[in-house]
């Protein structure tokens with residue numbers, strides 16, 4: 001099975017900086033989540049246009065929270081968080097939109113599937129500076145979620161090339177990474193290292 005690798009934007013990089021990295025690594029990445037809470041809808045649209053002009057396929061772009069922007073720009077989907085509109089409402093408004101839901105428990109995962117989510121993101125698995133102050137959830141519940149839903153599940157949080165093998169062993173569809181790639185000195189080298197480990201090489 002070819003596992004997927006998603007990259008989550010940091011909320012700290014400029015549109016230009018993120019675009020430079022994304023255009024360099026997109027061939028090896030299945031999804032880019034624009035998780036930019038401070039950007040307006042207009043700024044998100046401009047970033048998506050710019051990514052597309054730099055060769056990043058629209059279907060690889062996932063817009064956090066804003067189903068309207070994702071739908072209007074024909075991106076690969078939306079990623080809904082706790083604070084977002086309910087998945088069932090988004091589904092009703094934009095029936096063709098791929099909806100990802102961020103979940104933090106088995107109950108939330110099953111609820112999101114019922115509401116029409118097309119994929120789930122569960123975390124954080126390991127402790128990570130990207131989620132300070134919240135204890136990591138580990139792999140046990142991740143495995144339970146994979147067993148109890150029929151939609152693809154992604155794992156996030158503290159995932160490195162060193163632990164990717166045990167994460168994939170739970171049966172997840174893929175992993176999502178923020179700092180391990182976007183904060184690496186050489187993001188392309190980092191992506192290739194993740195890919196190597198995901199294929200069980202090296």
Ligand SMILES: Cc1nc(C(=O)O)sc1CCOP(=O)(O)O
Pocket residue numbers: 008035102103121122123124125128129130131156157158159176177178179180
């Ligand atoms: C954006 C995000 N969401 C999480 C969740 O648990 O839902 S963990 C996380 C941060 C992941 O960053 P890194 O790859 O640097 O650990």
